[in-house]
Amino acid sequence: MEKTQKSFLKWPGGKGRIIDKLLPHFPEDCQFIEPFVGAGNVFINVSAKSYILADSNQDLINTYSWLKDDLVALYNATKELFNTENDFYDIRNQFNQPKFRWSLKLAAQFIYLNRHGFNGICRYNKNGQFNVPKGNHKNIYFPEAELVNFNGKLLFSDTTLLHCDFTKTIELAAAGSVVYCDPPYLTKHRDSFVGYTPSGFCYSDTELLAHCLHDAVSRGAIAIVSNCDNSSTRDIFHRFQIHEIDAPRSVAANGNRKPAREIIAVLTPDMI
Ligand SMILES: C[S@@+](CC[C@H](N)C(=O)[O-])C[C@H]1O[C@@H](n2cnc3c(N)ncnc32)[C@H](O)[C@@H]1O
Known part of the structure; x- marks a missing residue:
């Protein structure tokens, strides 16, 4: 198999x-x-x-759309977030601000929050605010191969x-x-x-x-x-x-x- x-x-x-x-x-x-x-x-x-x-x-469909249309832009924006000393709650706060939800920045932040948040949980409160707390992982994995693979399937x-x-x-x-x-x-x-x-x-x-x-x-x-x-x-x-x-x-x-x-x-x- x-x-x-x-x-x-x-x-x-x-x-x-x-x-x-x-x-x-x-x-x-x-x-x-x-x-x-x-x-x-x-x-x-x-x-x-x-x-x-x-x-x-x-937010999920926005992320897939960017992954399909511009892998390089999404990859770079996400990698930069992973590589910079960021405060999880600061990124979460920025993520919850925009009313217009179809942007590259939000797609990169969504992947960042998914990997750095508690157990990969995706949860919103009644006002639509993403409210998952920070996870306690020591090593955060950047899913490079998985992003490229997923992009290939969406594209081809x-x-x-x-x-x-x-x-x-x-x-x-x-x-x-x-x-x-x-x-x-x-x-x-x-x-x-x-x-x-x-x-x-x-x-x-x-x-x-x-x-x-x-x-x-x-x-x-x-x-x-x-x-x-x-x-x-x-x-x-x-x-x-x-x-x-x-x-x-x-x-x-x-x-x-x-x-x-x-x-x-x-x-x-x-x-x-
Ligand atoms: C259990 S997850 C699917 C996991 C997926 N099969 C996988 O293996 O990755 C359920 C999904 O249903 C979506 N969902 C919840 N309510 C929905 C609705 N009313 N219409 C469409 N999608 C909905 C959630 O956003 C979530 O992504």
């Missing part, structure tokens, strides 16, 4: 660790649509005819980047599309919120996701979803074929290193 490619971003819940379990579900030669692209750990490892990568995190493939909500992205799916969804996971408690975006992701969002995917499959697409394995996700994805897997944990907040039970839920046109 080929070596798993890594993203230049650290991302809790990134799918690098289970890529070998996911890939067998993806047919080649499809249009690959990722409405929750995150750090792109799946995109960088999957082979398809074309790609649509979307996320509701504008037919890839569209979108900043939008999953509902809009899934509307683009039709026969020949595979929609892979890795949303913020639904915990056992019906309405618990998870990070990534100021608005969070709750039970009704996950229900809406299942509904949008069902519509996409009725238009001929294939839908594949990752989530945790519990009674809520079993309920919501009851029309899907469920594959259970053990996934290594990336953030073991309580020291729990036991693999977590997850599902890969698959819905194909012949099932509806």
